[in-house]
Amino acid sequence: MKKPLSIALLVALGACAPTYRPQPIDVTRYHLGAPLERTTVAVEPMANTDSFGPEYQAYSDAVRAELERLGYVQSVSSTPSGYIAAVAFRRTSKGAFKEPPPVTIGVGGGSFSGGRRGGGVGVGGDVGFGIGGKVRELYQTELWVQLRRRSDNTTVWEGRAQSGSVGGTDPDQPAVAAARMAKALFKDFPGESGITITVK
Secondary structure, three states, rough: OOOOOOOEEEEEOOOOOOOOOOOOEEEEEEEEOOOOOOOOOEEEEOOOOOOOOHHHHHHHHHHHHHHOOOEEEEOOOOOOEEEEEEEEEEEEEEEEEEEEOOOEEEEEOEEEOHEEEEEEEEOOEEEEEEEEEOOEEEEEEEEEEEEEEEEOOOEEEEEEEEEEEOOOOOOHHHHHHHHHHHHOOOOOOOEEEOOEEOOH
């Protein structure tokens, strides 16, 4: 007697898509130790910085928002500002990895028996394999800000923030990443000079 081969495709949807938390931000600041006057400021791109892309605009806007929170007033074009806040950022690829597949398919084997003189072959078992799973890029992003006195072009405060992210995820979106990094950079402004802190 022959039995038809039975194949059951079991789709396991229980596996959830990975979630990615924002990574800690390392922040280092340098300054002269003198009180910083809360006066007018103009936010400008640092030399050799591409200021035309939407990503730069996101970081520039985030720095401007933090300076306003600290009491600095954005200057109007007709009036020279007391300070210049020069902004630059860099986003560098650090490699890639493949996510675990969100869907697993299990194949259950059937059986066949028969043949001459009652002989038979039995086949059974389960095989599982994944479908999907994105290849994600890893990035390191750095934000620099120099606060310079316009009258003599002296840098009175400088800070750098850097953090990692997974490409294409919510924490990696330019507006989200820029706001987090600017907030970390200006945390407890002006901060302790020459000391690197980690902001979560």
